[in-house]
Amino acid sequence: MRSSLHAGSALHQSKKNPLTLVSSQESVMPIELKEYDPGAFFDEMMVSRNRARPLAKELIGLFRRMDSGELAARQDAADLAIKEMGVTFTVYSEDEGMIDRSWPFDIVPRIIARQEWDRIEAGLKQRVNALNLFIDDLYHEQKIIKDGVFPAEVLAESKNFRPQCVGIDPPLGVWAHICGSDLVRDADGTMYVLEDNLRVPSGVSYMLENRLVTKRVFPELFESYAPLPVADYPTQLYETLAGLSPRNVRRPSVAVLTPGIYNSAYFEHAYLAMEMGAELVEGRDLFVDDDDAVFMRTVSGPKRVDVIYRRIDDEFMDPEAFRDDSILGVPGLMRAWKAGNVGLANAPGAGVADDKVVYAFVPDIIRYYLDEEPGIPNVPTYRCMYPDERAYVLEHLDELVIKPANESGGYGMLIGPRATKAERKTFAGLIKKHPRNYIAQPTLGISTVPTVVGHTLEPRHVDLRPFILSGRKTYVTTGGLTRVALRKGSLVVNSSQGGGSKDTWIVETN
Numbered sequence: 001m002r003s004s005l006h007a008g009s010a011l012h013q014s015k016k017n018p019l020t021l022v023s024s025q026e027s028v029m030p031i032e033l034k035e036y037d038p039g040a041f042f043d044e045m046m047v048s049r050n051r052a053r054p055l056a057k058e059l060i061g062l063f064r065r066m067d068s069g070e071l072a073a074r075q076d077a078a079d080l081a082i083k084e085m086g087v088t089f090t091v092y093s094e095d096e097g098m099i100d101r102s103w104p105f106d107i108v109p110r111i112i113a114r115q116e117w118d119r120i121e122a123g124l125k126q127r128v129n130a131l132n133l134f135i136d137d138l139y140h141e142q143k144i145i146k147d148g149v150f151p152a153e154v155l156a157e158s159k160n161f162r163p164q165c166v167g168i169d170p171p172l173g174v175w176a177h178i179c180g181s182d183l184v185r186d187a188d189g190t191m192y193v194l195e196d197n198l199r200v201p202s203g204v205s206y207m208l209e210n211r212l213v214t215k216r217v218f219p220e221l222f223e224s225y226a227p228l229p230v231a232d233y234p235t236q237l238y239e240t241l242a243g244l245s246p247r248n249v250r251r252p253s254v255a256v257l258t259p260g261i262y263n264s265a266y267f268e269h270a271y272l273a274m275e276m277g278a279e280l281v282e283g284r285d286l287f288v289d290d291d292d293a294v295f296m297r298t299v300s301g302p303k304r305v306d307v308i309y310r311r312i313d314d315e316f317m318d319p320e321a322f323r324d325d326s327i328l329g330v331p332g333l334m335r336a337w338k339a340g341n342v343g344l345a346n347a348p349g350a351g352v353a354d355d356k357v358v359y360a361f362v363p364d365i366i367r368y369y370l371d372e373e374p375g376i377p378n379v380p381t382y383r384c385m386y387p388d389e390r391a392y393v394l395e396h397l398d399e400l401v402i403k404p405a406n407e408s409g410g411y412g413m414l415i416g417p418r419a420t421k422a423e424r425k426t427f428a429g430l431i432k433k434h435p436r437n438y439i440a441q442p443t444l445g446i447s448t449v450p451t452v453v454g455h456t457l458e459p460r461h462v463d464l465r466p467f468i469l470s471g472r473k474t475y476v477t478t479g480g481l482t483r484v485a486l487r488k489g490s491l492v493v494n495s496s497q498g499g500g501s502k503d504t505w506i507v508e509t510n
Contacts, residue, residue, distance in 0.1 A: 031063050031064060031066050031067065031068055031071055031455075031456060031457065032456075033046070033049065033050045033060065033063070033064065033457065034049055034050045035049065036049055036050065036450065036457060036458070036459065037049055037459070038448045038459040039459075040187060040445060041187055041445050041446070041447060041448050041459065041461070042185060042186070042187050042188065042189050042445070042447040042448070043447065043448045043449070043450075043459055044056075044110060044111070044112075044185070044447050044448070044449050044462075045059070045060065045108075045110075045111065045449055045450050046060070046450065046459075055111050055113055055507065055509065056111055058221070058224055058225070059108075059109070059111065059221060059225075060450075062218075062220075062221065063108075063450075063457060068455030068456060069455070071452060071455060071456070071457075072452075072454070072455050074107055074217050074218075075106075075107050075452045077216070077217060078105055078107045078213050078214075078216075078217050079102070079105070081213050081216060081217075082102050082103050082105055082209070082213060083102050085209065085212075085213075086267075087102065087103040087206070087209050087267065088101060088102055088103060088267050089101060089103055089206075089264060089265070089267065103206055103209070103501070104486065104499070104500035104501065105210060105213060105500060105501055105502070106451050106452055106460075106484055106486070106500050106501070106502050107213075107214065107217050107218070107452060108449065108450050108451055108452060108457065108502060109214055109218070109221075109227075109502060109503040109504065109505050110449050110462060110464075110482045110502050110503070110504050110505065111225070111227075111505045111507055112479065112504065112505065112506050112507075113506075113507065113509045114228070114506055114507060114508045114509060115509060116191075117478070117479075117506045119375065120183070120191060120375075120376060120466070121466075121476045122375050123193075123374065123375025123376035124181055124375075124376065124466060124468050124476050125468065125474045125476060126366060126370065126372060126374070126375045127181065127193065127196070127362065127366065127374070127375070127376065128176065128179050128181075128468045128470055128474065129369075129370065129470075129474070130362070130365050130366040130368075130369045130370050131176060131179070131196065131198065131353045131362070131365065132173065132174050132175055132176055132470060133173075133369040133370075134150075134353055134365045134369065135175040135176065135349070135350055135352055135353050136173050136175060137369075138155060138161065138352055139165050139166050139167065139168060139349060140166075140167065142155075144365070144368055144369075147368070149361075149364055149365075149368045150361055150364070150365070150368075151385070153385070153436065154355075154357055154358065154361075154385070154436065155352075157436050157437075158352055158355060158358075159355075159405070159406050160199070160314070160349070160351035160352045160354060160355060160406065161349070161352045162314060162322075162348055162349035162352070164321050164322070164334060164348070164349075165347070165348055165349035168337075168338060168347075168349075170344075170347045171243070171244050171343060172243070172244075172471060172472065174347070174470045174471060175198075175346065175347040175349065175350040176198040176346050176347070176350040176353065176470065177240055177241070177244070177345035177346050177347070177469060177470050177471060178201060178237070178240075178309075178345060178346055178467065178468075178469060178470075179196060179197065179198050179201060179467070179468045179470070180196075180197040180201030180202070180203065180204075180465045180466070180467050180468075180480075180481075181193055181195070181196050181197070181465070181466060181468065182194040182195050182196075182197070182463055182464070182465050183376070183463060183464045183465070183466065183480075184379070184444060184446050184447070184463045184464075185446065185447035186444050186445055186446070186447070187444075187445030187447075189447075190377070191376060192376065192377055192378060192379045192444075193362075193376050193377070193378055193379070194379055194463065195356060195359055196353065196354060196359060196362070197354060197465075198346060198350045198351060198353050198354040199313065199314075199346065199350065199351040199354045200265075200310070200311050200312070200313065200346070201465070201467065202265040202268055202311075203268070203465055203467075203481040203483075204233060204268070204272070204467045204477070204481065205267065205268035205271040205272060206268070206481055206501055207230060207233075207467075207477065207479070207480060207481040207504070208230060208231065208233060208234075208271075208275075209271075210481075210501055210502065210503040210504075211230050211231070211503050213503075214503040225505060225507050226507065226508070227478075227479075227505035227506060227507050228478035228479070228505075228506040228507070229478065230477055230478055230479060233467070233477055234272060234275035234276050235276075236469055236475045237272065237276060237309075237469060238254060238276040238277070238278070239471070240345070240469040240470070240471040240472075240475070241254050241276075241278075241307045241309055241343070241345055241471075242254060242306075242307065243471040243472050244306075244307045244343025244344075244345060244471070245306040245307055245343055246306060246340050246341055246342065246343065247304075247306055249306070252306035252307055253279070253296075253303065253304060253305050253306045253307070254276060254278040254279070254305075254306065254307045254308075254309065255273075255278060255279040255280070255281045255286070255296060255305050255307070255308050255309070256269050256272060256273040256276075256278050256279070256280050256281065256308075256309045256311065257281055257282070257283065257286070257308050257309065257310040257311060257312055257317075257330075258270075258280060258281070258282060258311050258312070259282070259311065259312050259316070259328045260282050260328070263311070265311065268311075269311050272309070278309070279296060279305075281296060282328070283312070283326075283327070283328050283329045283330050284327075285297055286305065286308075286330045286333075287302075287330065287331075287332075288330060288331065288332030288333060288335060288336050289302075291341070292332065292335050292336045292339040292341050293336060293341045293342070294308070294330070294333065294336050294341065294342045305342060306342065306343065307342065307343040307344075307345065308333075308342060308343070308344055308345070309345050310344060310345070310346070312328055312329060313351075314348050314349065314351060316328045316329050317329040317330070317333055317334075317348065318330060318331060318332065318333040318334045319331055320332055320333075320334065320335070321333075321334035321335075322334075334348065354406075355405050355406060356403050356404070356405045356406070356439050357383065357385070357405045357436065357437075357439055359378065359381070359439070360378070360381040360383050360439055362374070362378060363377070363378055379441050379442070379444065380441065380442060381439050381440070381441050382400070382439060382440040382441070383439055384431050384435040384436070384437075384438040384439060384440065385435045385436040389440075390431065390435050393431065393438075393440040394428055394431065394432075396416075397414070397416050397419075397424040397427065397428060398416045398417060398419075398424060399416055399417065399442070399443065400416045400440040400441060400442060400443065401413060401414065401415050401416060401440065401441050401442070401443055402414040402416065402427050402431070402438055402439075402440050403438065403439050403440070403441070404437055404438055405436070405437045405438070405439070406437075414427045415443065415491070416443065417443055443491075444491075446461045446462070446463065446491055447461070447462060448460055448461055448462065449462050449482070449484065449502065451484055451486070451502075453488075458488070460484050460485055460486060460488075461484070461485045461490065461491050461493065462482050462483065462484045462485070462493065462502065463482070463483050463493050464479075464480050464481070464482050464483075464504065465480050465481045465483065466479065466480030467480060467481075478506045479504030479505065479506045480504055481501060481504070482501060482502040482503070482504045483499050483500070483501050483502075484499060484500050484501060484502055485498075485499050486498060486499060486500045
């Protein structure tokens, strides 16, 4: 959980000049950006070596006034703050088992102009609206299949389609109340949607904590840049969840359902429950009574629960409806939801749209349901289920990124240009055996942002995960979680595979 933030002796402001930091480390040399070279990639802060983009001039100017010791001191202060705040994530290792690590954070913020962000925000709202209509259609009349826009065989082999949800009408017609869509910028500066996460998207707590740490490391920059706030997310989340309450009460009872302390995102579960004033519960804390209502066990006796923000996958949430060996869920929870006695977010079955093959059809889904062109384009995608596209993929494995339909976290992929002949041969066999399960995309020249590496700044690749809340209204975080590939040359930004994160600033322009 969060504790008070103290930078300790690693970093403190000089009384003579608030922009000058006094470090216990000896100053080494000025920070030079003459050697900063993003190569052929689009760098979001630097136009070229030693030349900042207009939006980043003040930030880059601050770095130019630093020496390498001061830069390292600011990064050390951020790392210390994160440790004191208890901001962690969990990784699993075959050799060491479960490891709890401090959240990896880079102090250089990413800056996006408000004008560009307004277009992105509109595109994300459009996308989530269409996806919710799509999910609702699949569990009802399946008009999009009957009209020949979406292939029946894709749905037939979907791992996340839940027959138990057919015919159910969730409140407001919304299935994916919390969505995290991953965005990337290509070498020409164009922003694309890389994938949609509609089951249990994570990372928003780190977005919030990143902002708190950045405010303490660069307080002087907030006066001039004034990035749009993100701190209202817990309030917006609570309001979205409360809107699902089956009871008309002033403050509905909301619970965050977690698999427990060993889950990799447990920090986030606890954090969001605390920030919303909601209960943090495990499956054993809840029960469904004979009237199909959900109650929480407390020392004062049973307490009715109106809404559950579940951070448990469908298969484990209710042993009566799904896996009967699950000890994480609540027996009868699906009965209570179907009866309209409890709100669930995200709704069971929403993951049917969280499929990389479905992703390839999202532009058509938007056109079908909204009669609009997509506001944010997809990355060009080859669908291996189609013979002509599959033939192209097999002939160009050394140029493409191959992704399985339902893996996440950067796992199960083939990055063709960096793969061995043996790895490409293995993937060719997998594609031929189960073509529906694979898509392919060109290797993007994902944009870079200056990142602290030792005592200097170097370009590192980034993506962005904004969070979209859907209820009575749609809300998009002003920015999101920027993830950064900390290893030189790496395109993998996932924290479980050596990635880190940055604060994301949406700023007004003149």
